Amino acid sequence: MSEKTKVLTEKANLAKDSKLRKLIRKYNIAIVLIFMVIIMSILRPNFLSPSNLFNVLTQSSIYGIMSLGLTLIIISKGIDLSAGSLVALSGIVAASLGQSATAATKYFPNLGELPVIVPILAALLVGGILGLINGSVIAYTAIPPFIATLGMTTIARGFTLMYTEGKPVSTLTSDFMAIGGKIGVLPVPVLIYGIMALITWILLNHTRFGKNVYAIGGNVHAAEVSGVNIKKNLVRIYAYAGIMYGVAALVFAGRVGSVHPGAATGYELTAIAATTIGGTSHAGGIGTVGGAIIGALILGVLRNGLTLLGVHAYWQQVVEGVIIIVAVVLDMRKNRKK
């Protein structure tokens, strides 16, 4: 056999899957989502009404935004259990700085009504700093992210309780509440989710930082030899995720109108689930923003759909769990080495 035919057979060997199968494999999660939407729209025609669709998107936006940060973390082969606690702490700080003058129990009675930019910056700052601490602990002590962020979970929750003395912070300014409102027909949380997704997508796909994140998750030793500064990048990854939690906290506060110290408990698990369903591999090096969005929407459609169908909330949880497992099984088949 000549050199050329040898090369050709080797290439044929590598590309042996048909195009269609490849497409199905690549987009299997998206196909699941489309399938779910079709079924729902047959069973409950009002599912497809714009107001319900926006509803699904709005409901998905909080853990959706969190899952953007978690996508970076999980691609880097990390995990962040503190996401929900960080949402609570940054949310409570932001809320305390965003109370309206009429609030019955005002956190800072002497400050009056602050412009909305103050709580916004506060949420981003608190989330970012706590994320930075997460990243620094992981990078410089080399303890597993699971442990580091498990510790941070209770630390942040503890500070939240201390800060509020266990009481909710409510009666936010109308500017603050606008974060949970609408511009025309478009819900602001959905708009924010979209913008954050775009930023994260650019970061992952069009910056050197993004390339480093994939390399660190794919093979940290190879990345190190290639001159990638592992520590610096880990700190950045967790800090960026922290900022995303801050954004999620603002949406939370804006929608609910108050933040109580137990807020967002367990949200990290939903956000991790969304990221995972979207095909981000816990083995590292694999994952996309598009996948994370689809994962969040699958959960959103599922919750909304099951509610429309009158399925009991308890059963919804069971179904959600099954979906997570099935999604990962499907995904592992996709990534399986041939």
Place this chain on the structure above:
Amino acid sequence: MAEINYILEMKNITKEFPGVKALKGVTLQIKPGEVHGLVGENGAGKSTLMKCLNGIYPQTSGDIYFNGKLVKNYNTRDAINIGISMIHQELSPIEHRSIMENIWLGREPLKAFGLVDHKKMFNQTKELLDRLELDVEPDTHMVELTVAKMQMVEIAKAISYDAKLIIMDEPTSALTNKEVEQLFKIIKRLKEEGKAIIYISHKLEEIFTICDRVTVLRDGEYIGTKDKKDLDVPTLIKMMVGRDIQDMYPKEACDIGEVLIEVENLSSQHAFQNVSFNVRKGEIFGIAGLVGSGRTELVETLFGLRNKSGGRVTIHGKEVDIKTPEDAIKAKMGLVTEDRRLNGIIPVLSVADNMIIANLSKYRKSFGLFNHSKAESDVNEYVENIRIVTPSIEQKIMNLSGGNQQKVLISRWLLTEPEILIMDEPTRGIDVGAKAEIYKLMGDIVKQGKCVIMVSSELPEVMGMSDRIMVMHGGKVSAILDNSKDLTQEEIISYATGQTVLEQS
């Protein structure tokens, strides 16, 4: 017709995968008590053939006779039970369990109430280890063993199954010369006991040392089986690659210039001490020595992966302080690491992403964004120029053959335009054809006035490519030799084993 009793006959084996014929009528006949070499380039079908034999998947057509009986539709467990054991190239012991628990895994001897009989297990293991003259206790944890010893344990395990045929896939890829000798001793003993061995290796010297007969595969086809006495290296290479390789080591003379890197009294705790040498422009500087002599640690220290405890390094006459690989890259160094899988490739990423990872700063464009089109054109250029076989640059690197992965890794460093390229075992586990291409690449690099520091355990490679050879033993330099015509392998080995130590000038 004189019947030869083969222990194994694989007749006219074909194996088809969707869209590709991996084996096209391969025949393999193994006699009892022989060591049978199975050679061929990567992708020749050796591992596919062995997987059919091991029951990992069935052949598409053709018959397998073991011990004269037709065997079919069997799984790996059945294969072990009828007496076929395979020792894989990548050992995967349960590291934090003991030798005996690893050997008897899944068939632990039991006593009353279904409890494990540890005493019996210990004694049986002791017996096995003694038989192999292996001086370790059965309750030693695997993680404490050297790769060589782990391999011996695997062999012990095969014997414990009363294997009649043992397949060894690249058994020496991580062994020192001394350990290889020990392995060969054991292989000879197994042979005397009438066991047959299929020996898969890229190292032709080993094939000629240990094998009685050799079967060659190429592109999934059966090329032939020959007695060792009817075979020489050029013939064997020609059978493997289907063409003559006039010169395996295409080292061309090139102008040696000024000193590029000077290393003085470099030490790193216990790994190596007081290492001094220099490398000039246009030079390939070989570093030979046994595994554990400190060679890999030395280059890791040069590259900032390991802390130095003393000494200095100057590049272009200026002292440099390299603490991290980032510093090394800034100092125009590159390192192709010893272990492709451990710290070379990033398996799940594409060929393109693997190639550019050391060179990201070059692809900066406005707003801190990444210049994809420039990166892509660079990658395409290298894929074309050094003939990396891949369906596209978006292919995950883990789907490429070892030789092609290695070419991607070398390209990774060539992209950074290094002046000093360090290559640790640059041709480990890759086939003859790809080896020759990598040697040619090394030649091209030094022709551009750069230098190559090559660590290698393969003496023919060191002697074929290097201008000078530094031999290390026990963390110290035992000699720096000019690679003249009268330098012999024996001479290098005597320095490497510490039998001769030259005073350093």
